[in-house]
Amino acid sequence: MTQQPSPAQPPRLAAWLVDLFASREQAESILGDLSEEFSDLASRSGIANARRWYRLQSAKTIAHLAGAAFHATPPSLAVALFLGFLLSWFSGALPAQLIIALLRTQRPYSSRHYEAYVWLLAYGIPIVSITQSLLIGCVVALLARGREMVAAIALSLLRAAPLAWLLFIFFGRTPLARPVIPFLGPFLFSRALDLIGIVVGGVIVRKARSASASRLAAV
Amino acid sequence: MSAREYLGEFEHMVLLAVLRLGDQAYGVTVRREIEARTRREVSIGAIYATLDRLEAKTLVQSRVGDPTPERGGRSKRFFRVTAPGVSAVKHTHRALRSLTEGLALLGVSS
Known part of the structure:
Protein backbone atom coordinates (compact mmCIF):
# COMPACT_ATOMS: atom_id res chain seq x y z
CA MET A 1 0.00 0.00 0.00
CA THR A 2 1.46 3.37 -1.00
CA GLN A 3 1.09 6.35 1.25
CA GLN A 4 -0.48 9.47 -0.26
CA PRO A 5 1.90 12.46 -0.21
CA SER A 6 0.67 15.16 2.16
CA PRO A 7 -0.51 18.31 0.35
CA ALA A 8 1.90 21.28 0.28
CA GLN A 9 1.47 23.67 3.16
CA PRO A 10 1.84 27.44 2.80
CA PRO A 11 4.66 29.14 4.76
CA ARG A 12 3.54 29.20 8.40
CA LEU A 13 5.28 32.39 9.44
CA ALA A 14 3.73 34.38 6.58
CA ALA A 15 0.27 33.02 7.40
CA TRP A 16 0.80 33.79 11.10
CA LEU A 17 1.74 37.39 10.30
CA VAL A 18 -1.30 37.91 8.05
CA ASP A 19 -3.47 36.50 10.84
CA LEU A 20 -1.94 39.04 13.26
CA PHE A 21 -2.81 42.05 11.11
CA ALA A 22 -6.24 40.99 9.86
CA SER A 23 -9.47 41.12 11.84
CA ARG A 24 -10.99 37.71 12.62
CA GLU A 25 -13.48 37.89 9.72
CA GLN A 26 -10.81 39.17 7.34
CA ALA A 27 -8.30 36.50 8.42
CA GLU A 28 -10.74 33.68 7.62
CA SER A 29 -11.37 34.84 4.05
CA ILE A 30 -7.90 36.24 3.27
CA LEU A 31 -6.01 33.17 4.53
CA GLY A 32 -8.51 30.95 2.72
CA ASP A 33 -7.97 32.84 -0.55
CA LEU A 34 -4.19 32.73 -0.12
CA SER A 35 -4.34 28.96 0.57
CA GLU A 36 -6.53 28.36 -2.49
CA GLU A 37 -4.18 30.31 -4.77
CA PHE A 38 -1.15 28.63 -3.14
CA SER A 39 -2.52 25.11 -3.85
CA ASP A 40 -3.34 26.07 -7.43
CA LEU A 41 0.09 27.62 -8.03
CA ALA A 42 1.90 24.70 -6.33
CA SER A 43 0.23 22.20 -8.69
CA ARG A 44 0.97 24.35 -11.77
CA SER A 45 4.47 25.70 -11.17
CA GLY A 46 5.92 23.92 -8.15
CA ILE A 47 6.00 24.38 -4.39
CA ALA A 48 9.05 26.68 -4.36
CA ASN A 49 7.32 29.17 -6.68
CA ALA A 50 4.09 28.91 -4.74
CA ARG A 51 5.89 29.60 -1.46
CA ARG A 52 7.67 32.59 -2.92
CA TRP A 53 4.35 33.94 -4.25
CA TYR A 54 2.67 33.34 -0.87
CA ARG A 55 5.37 35.27 1.04
CA LEU A 56 5.21 38.21 -1.37
CA GLN A 57 1.40 38.29 -1.31
CA SER A 58 1.42 38.11 2.49
CA ALA A 59 3.81 41.08 2.72
CA LYS A 60 1.65 43.11 0.31
CA THR A 61 -1.50 42.09 2.14
CA ILE A 62 -0.08 43.14 5.53
CA ALA A 63 0.96 46.51 4.06
CA HIS A 64 -2.57 47.04 2.69
CA LEU A 65 -4.26 45.98 5.94
CA ALA A 66 -2.02 48.27 8.02
CA GLY A 67 -2.53 51.12 5.55
CA ALA A 68 -6.31 50.63 5.59
CA ALA A 69 -6.33 50.68 9.41
CA PHE A 70 -4.47 54.01 9.40
CA HIS A 71 -6.60 55.43 6.59
CA ALA A 72 -9.77 54.65 8.49
CA MET B 1 -25.10 62.39 -5.59
CA SER B 2 -22.31 64.21 -3.79
CA ALA B 3 -18.71 64.38 -5.03
CA ARG B 4 -17.68 62.13 -2.14
CA GLU B 5 -19.71 59.28 -3.59
CA TYR B 6 -17.76 59.09 -6.85
CA LEU B 7 -15.62 55.99 -7.03
CA GLY B 8 -11.85 55.91 -6.95
CA GLU B 9 -10.11 54.16 -9.85
CA PHE B 10 -9.48 50.89 -8.03
CA GLU B 11 -12.89 50.93 -6.31
CA HIS B 12 -14.42 51.28 -9.76
CA MET B 13 -12.44 48.28 -11.07
CA VAL B 14 -13.35 46.12 -8.08
CA LEU B 15 -17.06 46.96 -8.35
CA LEU B 16 -17.06 46.17 -12.08
CA ALA B 17 -15.28 42.85 -11.44
CA VAL B 18 -17.83 41.92 -8.74
CA LEU B 19 -20.67 42.81 -11.14
CA ARG B 20 -19.13 40.68 -13.90
CA LEU B 21 -18.64 37.67 -11.61
CA GLY B 22 -22.19 37.64 -10.23
CA ASP B 23 -22.64 34.86 -7.65
CA GLN B 24 -19.00 33.78 -7.89
CA ALA B 25 -17.39 37.00 -6.66
CA TYR B 26 -14.91 36.38 -3.85
CA GLY B 27 -11.30 37.44 -3.23
CA VAL B 28 -9.60 34.98 -5.60
CA THR B 29 -12.01 35.41 -8.53
CA VAL B 30 -12.12 39.21 -8.19
CA ARG B 31 -8.32 39.36 -8.20
CA ARG B 32 -8.06 37.08 -11.24
CA GLU B 33 -10.77 38.97 -13.11
CA ILE B 34 -8.99 42.30 -12.60
CA GLU B 35 -5.60 40.84 -13.54
CA ALA B 36 -6.96 39.10 -16.65
CA ARG B 37 -8.85 42.12 -17.95
CA THR B 38 -6.52 44.96 -16.99
CA ARG B 39 -3.15 43.11 -16.95
CA ARG B 40 -2.52 44.90 -13.68
CA GLU B 41 -1.03 42.85 -10.85
CA VAL B 42 -3.07 43.22 -7.68
CA SER B 43 -2.73 41.67 -4.23
CA ILE B 44 -5.38 39.95 -2.15
CA GLY B 45 -4.81 42.62 0.51
CA ALA B 46 -5.61 45.43 -1.93
CA ILE B 47 -8.81 43.65 -2.98
CA TYR B 48 -9.98 43.14 0.61
CA ALA B 49 -9.02 46.63 1.78
CA THR B 50 -11.12 48.03 -1.10
CA LEU B 51 -14.03 45.61 -0.62
CA ASP B 52 -14.15 46.41 3.11
CA ARG B 53 -14.21 50.13 2.31
CA LEU B 54 -16.98 49.59 -0.27
CA GLU B 55 -18.94 47.52 2.25
CA ALA B 56 -18.62 50.29 4.84
CA LYS B 57 -20.09 52.66 2.21
CA THR B 58 -22.90 50.06 1.63
CA LEU B 59 -21.91 49.74 -2.05
CA VAL B 60 -21.34 45.97 -1.67
CA GLN B 61 -22.68 43.29 0.68
CA SER B 62 -20.90 40.13 1.75
CA ARG B 63 -21.95 36.68 2.91
CA VAL B 64 -19.85 33.82 4.21
CA GLY B 65 -19.88 30.53 2.28
CA ASP B 66 -19.08 27.00 3.45
CA PRO B 67 -15.51 25.98 4.38
CA THR B 68 -13.66 23.94 1.72
CA PRO B 69 -10.62 21.61 2.08
CA GLU B 70 -8.50 23.32 -0.64
CA ARG B 71 -8.77 26.50 1.42
CA GLY B 72 -7.44 24.82 4.56
CA GLY B 73 -10.97 24.45 5.94
CA ARG B 74 -11.67 28.17 5.65
CA SER B 75 -14.80 29.66 4.14
CA LYS B 76 -15.14 32.00 1.18
CA ARG B 77 -16.59 35.48 1.57
CA PHE B 78 -18.84 36.22 -1.40
CA PHE B 79 -19.65 39.77 -2.43
CA ARG B 80 -22.48 41.31 -4.41
CA VAL B 81 -23.03 44.87 -5.55
CA THR B 82 -25.96 46.67 -3.89
CA ALA B 83 -28.35 49.13 -5.59
CA PRO B 84 -26.34 52.14 -4.31
CA GLY B 85 -23.24 50.38 -5.68
CA VAL B 86 -24.77 50.05 -9.16
CA SER B 87 -25.82 53.68 -8.95
CA ALA B 88 -22.26 54.74 -7.98
CA VAL B 89 -20.84 52.82 -10.97
CA LYS B 90 -23.34 54.54 -13.31
CA HIS B 91 -22.54 58.00 -11.90
CA THR B 92 -18.80 57.44 -12.22
CA HIS B 93 -19.21 56.15 -15.79
CA ARG B 94 -21.31 59.15 -16.71
CA ALA B 95 -18.70 61.50 -15.28
CA LEU B 96 -15.86 59.73 -17.11
CA ARG B 97 -17.82 59.67 -20.39
CA SER B 98 -18.53 63.36 -20.07
CA LEU B 99 -14.85 64.10 -19.46
CA THR B 100 -13.65 62.00 -22.40
CA GLU B 101 -16.26 63.33 -24.84
CA GLY B 102 -14.69 64.91 -27.88
CA LEU B 103 -11.19 63.80 -27.02
CA ALA B 104 -10.44 62.35 -30.46
CA LEU B 105 -6.80 62.25 -29.46
CA LEU B 106 -7.53 59.26 -27.20
CA GLY B 107 -9.46 57.44 -29.91
CA VAL B 108 -12.59 57.53 -27.76
CA SER B 109 -15.83 57.41 -29.71
CA SER B 110 -18.71 58.58 -27.58
Whole structure:
Protein backbone atom coordinates (compact mmCIF):
# COMPACT_ATOMS: atom_id res chain seq x y z
CA MET A 1 0.00 0.00 0.00
CA THR A 2 1.46 3.37 -1.00
CA GLN A 3 1.09 6.35 1.25
CA GLN A 4 -0.48 9.47 -0.26
CA PRO A 5 1.90 12.46 -0.21
CA SER A 6 0.67 15.16 2.16
CA PRO A 7 -0.51 18.31 0.35
CA ALA A 8 1.90 21.28 0.28
CA GLN A 9 1.47 23.67 3.16
CA PRO A 10 1.84 27.44 2.80
CA PRO A 11 4.66 29.14 4.76
CA ARG A 12 3.54 29.20 8.40
CA LEU A 13 5.28 32.39 9.44
CA ALA A 14 3.73 34.38 6.58
CA ALA A 15 0.27 33.02 7.40
CA TRP A 16 0.80 33.79 11.10
CA LEU A 17 1.74 37.39 10.30
CA VAL A 18 -1.30 37.91 8.05
CA ASP A 19 -3.47 36.50 10.84
CA LEU A 20 -1.94 39.04 13.26
CA PHE A 21 -2.81 42.05 11.11
CA ALA A 22 -6.24 40.99 9.86
CA SER A 23 -9.47 41.12 11.84
CA ARG A 24 -10.99 37.71 12.62
CA GLU A 25 -13.48 37.89 9.72
CA GLN A 26 -10.81 39.17 7.34
CA ALA A 27 -8.30 36.50 8.42
CA GLU A 28 -10.74 33.68 7.62
CA SER A 29 -11.37 34.84 4.05
CA ILE A 30 -7.90 36.24 3.27
CA LEU A 31 -6.01 33.17 4.53
CA GLY A 32 -8.51 30.95 2.72
CA ASP A 33 -7.97 32.84 -0.55
CA LEU A 34 -4.19 32.73 -0.12
CA SER A 35 -4.34 28.96 0.57
CA GLU A 36 -6.53 28.36 -2.49
CA GLU A 37 -4.18 30.31 -4.77
CA PHE A 38 -1.15 28.63 -3.14
CA SER A 39 -2.52 25.11 -3.85
CA ASP A 40 -3.34 26.07 -7.43
CA LEU A 41 0.09 27.62 -8.03
CA ALA A 42 1.90 24.70 -6.33
CA SER A 43 0.23 22.20 -8.69
CA ARG A 44 0.97 24.35 -11.77
CA SER A 45 4.47 25.70 -11.17
CA GLY A 46 5.92 23.92 -8.15
CA ILE A 47 6.00 24.38 -4.39
CA ALA A 48 9.05 26.68 -4.36
CA ASN A 49 7.32 29.17 -6.68
CA ALA A 50 4.09 28.91 -4.74
CA ARG A 51 5.89 29.60 -1.46
CA ARG A 52 7.67 32.59 -2.92
CA TRP A 53 4.35 33.94 -4.25
CA TYR A 54 2.67 33.34 -0.87
CA ARG A 55 5.37 35.27 1.04
CA LEU A 56 5.21 38.21 -1.37
CA GLN A 57 1.40 38.29 -1.31
CA SER A 58 1.42 38.11 2.49
CA ALA A 59 3.81 41.08 2.72
CA LYS A 60 1.65 43.11 0.31
CA THR A 61 -1.50 42.09 2.14
CA ILE A 62 -0.08 43.14 5.53
CA ALA A 63 0.96 46.51 4.06
CA HIS A 64 -2.57 47.04 2.69
CA LEU A 65 -4.26 45.98 5.94
CA ALA A 66 -2.02 48.27 8.02
CA GLY A 67 -2.53 51.12 5.55
CA ALA A 68 -6.31 50.63 5.59
CA ALA A 69 -6.33 50.68 9.41
CA PHE A 70 -4.47 54.01 9.40
CA HIS A 71 -6.60 55.43 6.59
CA ALA A 72 -9.77 54.65 8.49
CA THR A 73 -8.25 56.31 11.63
CA PRO A 74 -10.94 55.20 14.04
CA PRO A 75 -10.98 57.25 17.26
CA SER A 76 -10.00 54.19 19.29
CA LEU A 77 -6.68 53.95 17.41
CA ALA A 78 -5.88 57.65 17.93
CA VAL A 79 -6.85 57.47 21.63
CA ALA A 80 -4.81 54.30 22.14
CA LEU A 81 -1.73 55.86 20.54
CA PHE A 82 -2.07 59.09 22.51
CA LEU A 83 -2.53 57.29 25.84
CA GLY A 84 0.26 54.84 25.04
CA PHE A 85 2.63 57.68 24.23
CA LEU A 86 1.73 59.53 27.44
CA LEU A 87 2.11 56.35 29.47
CA SER A 88 5.54 55.56 28.03
CA TRP A 89 6.63 59.20 28.36
CA PHE A 90 5.66 59.64 32.02
CA SER A 91 6.75 56.19 33.18
CA GLY A 92 10.10 56.38 31.40
CA ALA A 93 12.14 56.77 34.60
CA LEU A 94 10.13 54.20 36.57
CA PRO A 95 12.37 51.14 35.98
CA ALA A 96 15.50 52.95 37.22
CA GLN A 97 13.63 54.37 40.23
CA LEU A 98 12.26 50.94 41.12
CA ILE A 99 15.62 49.18 40.95
CA ILE A 100 17.44 51.94 42.84
CA ALA A 101 14.76 51.86 45.56
CA LEU A 102 15.13 48.08 45.77
CA LEU A 103 18.93 48.28 45.95
CA ARG A 104 18.72 50.83 48.75
CA THR A 105 16.80 48.37 50.89
CA GLN A 106 19.51 45.73 50.36
CA ARG A 107 23.07 45.73 51.66
CA PRO A 108 25.69 43.38 50.23
CA TYR A 109 26.61 41.66 53.55
CA SER A 110 27.99 38.40 52.11
CA SER A 111 29.65 37.44 48.82
CA ARG A 112 26.37 35.79 47.68
CA HIS A 113 24.51 38.96 48.50
CA TYR A 114 27.11 40.94 46.67
CA GLU A 115 26.73 38.87 43.48
CA ALA A 116 22.95 39.31 43.57
CA TYR A 117 23.40 43.03 44.22
CA VAL A 118 25.71 43.44 41.19
CA TRP A 119 23.43 41.31 39.00
CA LEU A 120 20.43 43.48 39.92
CA LEU A 121 22.46 46.60 39.30
CA ALA A 122 23.54 45.39 35.83
CA TYR A 123 20.40 43.66 34.55
CA GLY A 124 17.56 44.89 36.79
CA ILE A 125 16.83 48.13 34.94
CA PRO A 126 16.77 46.58 31.41
CA ILE A 127 14.54 43.71 32.60
CA VAL A 128 12.03 46.01 34.32
CA SER A 129 12.19 48.36 31.33
CA ILE A 130 11.33 45.56 28.85
CA THR A 131 8.51 44.34 31.10
CA GLN A 132 7.20 47.90 31.28
CA SER A 133 7.27 48.19 27.45
CA LEU A 134 5.48 44.85 27.16
CA LEU A 135 2.73 46.09 29.49
CA ILE A 136 2.42 49.38 27.58
CA GLY A 137 2.12 47.37 24.35
CA CYS A 138 -0.65 45.29 25.97
CA VAL A 139 -2.52 48.42 27.16
CA VAL A 140 -2.35 50.06 23.73
CA ALA A 141 -3.49 46.86 22.00
CA LEU A 142 -6.37 46.46 24.47
CA LEU A 143 -7.53 50.00 23.69
CA ALA A 144 -7.20 49.62 19.90
CA ARG A 145 -9.61 46.74 19.54
CA GLY A 146 -9.36 45.09 16.11
CA ARG A 147 -6.22 47.06 15.24
CA GLU A 148 -3.90 45.76 17.95
CA MET A 149 -0.82 45.23 15.81
CA VAL A 150 -1.12 48.49 13.92
CA ALA A 151 -1.44 50.38 17.22
CA ALA A 152 1.51 48.57 18.85
CA ILE A 153 3.80 49.05 15.83
CA ALA A 154 2.75 52.69 15.44
CA LEU A 155 3.56 53.41 19.09
CA SER A 156 6.88 51.64 18.72
CA LEU A 157 7.73 53.78 15.67
CA LEU A 158 6.54 56.93 17.45
CA ARG A 159 8.91 56.20 20.30
CA ALA A 160 11.77 55.38 17.94
CA ALA A 161 11.32 58.46 15.76
CA PRO A 162 12.80 61.16 18.06
CA LEU A 163 15.84 59.00 18.86
CA ALA A 164 16.39 58.10 15.19
CA TRP A 165 16.07 61.78 14.25
CA LEU A 166 18.58 62.86 16.92
CA LEU A 167 21.05 60.17 15.85
CA PHE A 168 20.66 61.15 12.21
CA ILE A 169 21.24 64.86 12.95
CA PHE A 170 24.16 64.17 15.30
CA PHE A 171 26.02 61.53 13.32
CA GLY A 172 24.94 62.61 9.86
CA ARG A 173 26.39 66.08 10.24
CA THR A 174 29.40 65.53 12.46
CA PRO A 175 31.62 62.74 11.09
CA LEU A 176 33.95 63.20 14.06
CA ALA A 177 31.19 61.86 16.31
CA ARG A 178 31.28 58.45 14.57
CA PRO A 179 33.86 56.94 16.96
CA VAL A 180 31.27 57.41 19.73
CA ILE A 181 28.85 54.95 18.04
CA PRO A 182 30.26 51.77 19.67
CA PHE A 183 29.78 53.31 23.13
CA LEU A 184 26.13 53.97 22.31
CA GLY A 185 25.66 50.28 21.48
CA PRO A 186 24.26 49.06 24.82
CA PHE A 187 21.93 52.06 25.06
CA LEU A 188 20.60 51.55 21.52
CA PHE A 189 20.26 47.80 22.17
CA SER A 190 18.13 48.41 25.28
CA ARG A 191 16.00 50.96 23.35
CA ALA A 192 15.51 48.40 20.56
CA LEU A 193 14.43 45.78 23.13
CA ASP A 194 11.90 48.27 24.53
CA LEU A 195 10.43 48.83 21.07
CA ILE A 196 10.25 45.07 20.47
CA GLY A 197 8.60 44.71 23.90
CA ILE A 198 5.76 47.02 22.82
CA VAL A 199 5.18 44.99 19.62
CA VAL A 200 5.28 41.70 21.57
CA GLY A 201 2.65 43.16 23.95
CA GLY A 202 0.46 43.80 20.88
CA VAL A 203 1.01 40.22 19.65
CA ILE A 204 0.02 38.78 23.06
CA VAL A 205 -3.25 40.73 23.21
CA ARG A 206 -4.08 40.03 19.54
CA LYS A 207 -3.51 36.28 19.96
CA ALA A 208 -5.42 36.16 23.27
CA ARG A 209 -8.40 37.94 21.67
CA SER A 210 -8.28 35.70 18.63
CA ALA A 211 -8.21 32.55 20.80
CA SER A 212 -11.09 33.78 22.96
CA ALA A 213 -13.18 34.67 19.85
CA SER A 214 -12.51 31.19 18.39
CA ARG A 215 -13.59 29.56 21.69
CA LEU A 216 -16.80 31.61 21.69
CA ALA A 217 -17.49 30.72 18.05
CA ALA A 218 -17.01 27.02 18.82
CA VAL A 219 -19.55 27.12 21.69
CA MET B 1 -25.10 62.39 -5.59
CA SER B 2 -22.31 64.21 -3.79
CA ALA B 3 -18.71 64.38 -5.03
CA ARG B 4 -17.68 62.13 -2.14
CA GLU B 5 -19.71 59.28 -3.59
CA TYR B 6 -17.76 59.09 -6.85
CA LEU B 7 -15.62 55.99 -7.03
CA GLY B 8 -11.85 55.91 -6.95
CA GLU B 9 -10.11 54.16 -9.85
CA PHE B 10 -9.48 50.89 -8.03
CA GLU B 11 -12.89 50.93 -6.31
CA HIS B 12 -14.42 51.28 -9.76
CA MET B 13 -12.44 48.28 -11.07
CA VAL B 14 -13.35 46.12 -8.08
CA LEU B 15 -17.06 46.96 -8.35
CA LEU B 16 -17.06 46.17 -12.08
CA ALA B 17 -15.28 42.85 -11.44
CA VAL B 18 -17.83 41.92 -8.74
CA LEU B 19 -20.67 42.81 -11.14
CA ARG B 20 -19.13 40.68 -13.90
CA LEU B 21 -18.64 37.67 -11.61
CA GLY B 22 -22.19 37.64 -10.23
CA ASP B 23 -22.64 34.86 -7.65
CA GLN B 24 -19.00 33.78 -7.89
CA ALA B 25 -17.39 37.00 -6.66
CA TYR B 26 -14.91 36.38 -3.85
CA GLY B 27 -11.30 37.44 -3.23
CA VAL B 28 -9.60 34.98 -5.60
CA THR B 29 -12.01 35.41 -8.53
CA VAL B 30 -12.12 39.21 -8.19
CA ARG B 31 -8.32 39.36 -8.20
CA ARG B 32 -8.06 37.08 -11.24
CA GLU B 33 -10.77 38.97 -13.11
CA ILE B 34 -8.99 42.30 -12.60
CA GLU B 35 -5.60 40.84 -13.54
CA ALA B 36 -6.96 39.10 -16.65
CA ARG B 37 -8.85 42.12 -17.95
CA THR B 38 -6.52 44.96 -16.99
CA ARG B 39 -3.15 43.11 -16.95
CA ARG B 40 -2.52 44.90 -13.68
CA GLU B 41 -1.03 42.85 -10.85
CA VAL B 42 -3.07 43.22 -7.68
CA SER B 43 -2.73 41.67 -4.23
CA ILE B 44 -5.38 39.95 -2.15
CA GLY B 45 -4.81 42.62 0.51
CA ALA B 46 -5.61 45.43 -1.93
CA ILE B 47 -8.81 43.65 -2.98
CA TYR B 48 -9.98 43.14 0.61
CA ALA B 49 -9.02 46.63 1.78
CA THR B 50 -11.12 48.03 -1.10
CA LEU B 51 -14.03 45.61 -0.62
CA ASP B 52 -14.15 46.41 3.11
CA ARG B 53 -14.21 50.13 2.31
CA LEU B 54 -16.98 49.59 -0.27
CA GLU B 55 -18.94 47.52 2.25
CA ALA B 56 -18.62 50.29 4.84
CA LYS B 57 -20.09 52.66 2.21
CA THR B 58 -22.90 50.06 1.63
CA LEU B 59 -21.91 49.74 -2.05
CA VAL B 60 -21.34 45.97 -1.67
CA GLN B 61 -22.68 43.29 0.68
CA SER B 62 -20.90 40.13 1.75
CA ARG B 63 -21.95 36.68 2.91
CA VAL B 64 -19.85 33.82 4.21
CA GLY B 65 -19.88 30.53 2.28
CA ASP B 66 -19.08 27.00 3.45
CA PRO B 67 -15.51 25.98 4.38
CA THR B 68 -13.66 23.94 1.72
CA PRO B 69 -10.62 21.61 2.08
CA GLU B 70 -8.50 23.32 -0.64
CA ARG B 71 -8.77 26.50 1.42
CA GLY B 72 -7.44 24.82 4.56
CA GLY B 73 -10.97 24.45 5.94
CA ARG B 74 -11.67 28.17 5.65
CA SER B 75 -14.80 29.66 4.14
CA LYS B 76 -15.14 32.00 1.18
CA ARG B 77 -16.59 35.48 1.57
CA PHE B 78 -18.84 36.22 -1.40
CA PHE B 79 -19.65 39.77 -2.43
CA ARG B 80 -22.48 41.31 -4.41
CA VAL B 81 -23.03 44.87 -5.55
CA THR B 82 -25.96 46.67 -3.89
CA ALA B 83 -28.35 49.13 -5.59
CA PRO B 84 -26.34 52.14 -4.31
CA GLY B 85 -23.24 50.38 -5.68
CA VAL B 86 -24.77 50.05 -9.16
CA SER B 87 -25.82 53.68 -8.95
CA ALA B 88 -22.26 54.74 -7.98
CA VAL B 89 -20.84 52.82 -10.97
CA LYS B 90 -23.34 54.54 -13.31
CA HIS B 91 -22.54 58.00 -11.90
CA THR B 92 -18.80 57.44 -12.22
CA HIS B 93 -19.21 56.15 -15.79
CA ARG B 94 -21.31 59.15 -16.71
CA ALA B 95 -18.70 61.50 -15.28
CA LEU B 96 -15.86 59.73 -17.11
CA ARG B 97 -17.82 59.67 -20.39
CA SER B 98 -18.53 63.36 -20.07
CA LEU B 99 -14.85 64.10 -19.46
CA THR B 100 -13.65 62.00 -22.40
CA GLU B 101 -16.26 63.33 -24.84
CA GLY B 102 -14.69 64.91 -27.88
CA LEU B 103 -11.19 63.80 -27.02
CA ALA B 104 -10.44 62.35 -30.46
CA LEU B 105 -6.80 62.25 -29.46
CA LEU B 106 -7.53 59.26 -27.20
CA GLY B 107 -9.46 57.44 -29.91
CA VAL B 108 -12.59 57.53 -27.76
CA SER B 109 -15.83 57.41 -29.71
CA SER B 110 -18.71 58.58 -27.58
